[in-house]
Amino acid sequence: MKIKTKKLLLLSLVLFSFFLLILNIFVSTRIIYHYQVNKISTNEKVVMLTFDDGPQTTADNQILDILEAENVSGTFFQVGKTIEEGLNNFNQAVSDEFLSLEKRILTGPSFSWIGNHTYSHNRYVNKQKLAVAELNKTHAILEKIYQDILDLSINQELVPTRLSYLQYFNGMDYISEKTNNKYFIRGYLGHDYKEEETGKKKILSEYLSHLKSGQIFVCHTRNYAQEWLGELIHTLKDKGYKFASFNPASPSYYKNFGKLVP
Numbered sequence: 001m002k003i004k005t006k007k008l009l010l011l012s013l014v015l016f017s018f019f020l021l022i023l024n025i026f027v028s029t030r031i032i033y034h035y036q037v038n039k040i041s042t043n044e045k046v047v048m049l050t051f052d053d054g055p056q057t058t059a060d061n062q063i064l065d066i067l068e069a070e071n072v073s074g075t076f077f078q079v080g081k082t083i084e085e086g087l088n089n090f091n092q093a094v095s096d097e098f099l100s101l102e103k104r105i106l107t108g109p110s111f112s113w114i115g116n117h118t119y120s121h122n123r124y125v126n127k128q129k130l131a132v133a134e135l136n137k138t139h140a141i142l143e144k145i146y147q148d149i150l151d152l153s154i155n156q157e158l159v160p161t162r163l164s165y166l167q168y169f170n171g172m173d174y175i176s177e178k179t180n181n182k183y184f185i186r187g188y189l190g191h192d193y194k195e196e197e198t199g200k201k202k203i204l205s206e207y208l209s210h211l212k213s214g215q216i217f218v219c220h221t222r223n224y225a226q227e228w229l230g231e232l233i234h235t236l237k238d239k240g241y242k243f244a245s246f247n248p249a250s251p252s253y254y255k256n257f258g259k260l261v262p
């Protein structure tokens with residue numbers, strides 16, 4: 001009888017340890033893998049400005065004129081194919097312009113940064129292998145840019161990734177694992193890319209009505225940005241907001257404010 005009790009006790013101890021192990025794996029996985037990021041977890045008045053679908057030399061330089069004049073950072077989520085076509089353009093003057101733009105983003109006074117926005121800006125819902133191939137291909141292009149311009153060897157954590165159209169679907173586990181990405185940046189998407197329909201007033205009111213601590217604003221590389229971006233920044237500054245950056249050299253590096261959370 002005593003032996004039986006001992007055995008039972010031992011068995012429940014083993015089972016309990018096993019349960020703790022599983023719980024631990026589950027909890028730590030959940031902590032590490034925040035696939036979807038929509039904001040910085042902070043009580044401080046801080047936002048992030050991001051600009052998708054570049055590089056485009058005219059529009060991006062106009063945006064940088066504003067960011068630099070305001071001493072504010074931006075993150076440019078660029079499309080791999082567009083970077084390649086720009087930097088490898090047969091016209092040397094064009095290729096030089098693209099290289100200067102990337103240098104201005106990474107080494108200029110705005111402390112801005114470049115992120116991965118896929119290679120062809122596709123829809124990847126049923127094309128997860130394509131998403132993996134494209135994210136890795138664009139990462140390799142960015143790896144060379146960061147190495148050449150900043151002498152920095154990047155990893156996926158240093159260079160944020162945003163899928164085209166802010167896609168986020170079942171199958172992100174696979175993409176995350178195969179691309180070594182722990183998170184995908186989303187945020188509040190305004191309609192600044194449809195400026196004919198939206199116009200300055202509505203673009204501003206959309207962003208400002210979604211203002212909260214740690215908010216990530218999804219904006220776009222468009223010539224029209226020069227019409228509203230300065231005013232958005234002024235209004236945010238008047239409300240006491242700071243602007244976080246993905247650039248680790250920036251005094252406003254996002255980790256100084258908080259973690260990236262869903």
Ligand SMILES: [Zn+2]
Pocket residue numbers: 052053117121163164165
């Ligand atoms: Zn996009």
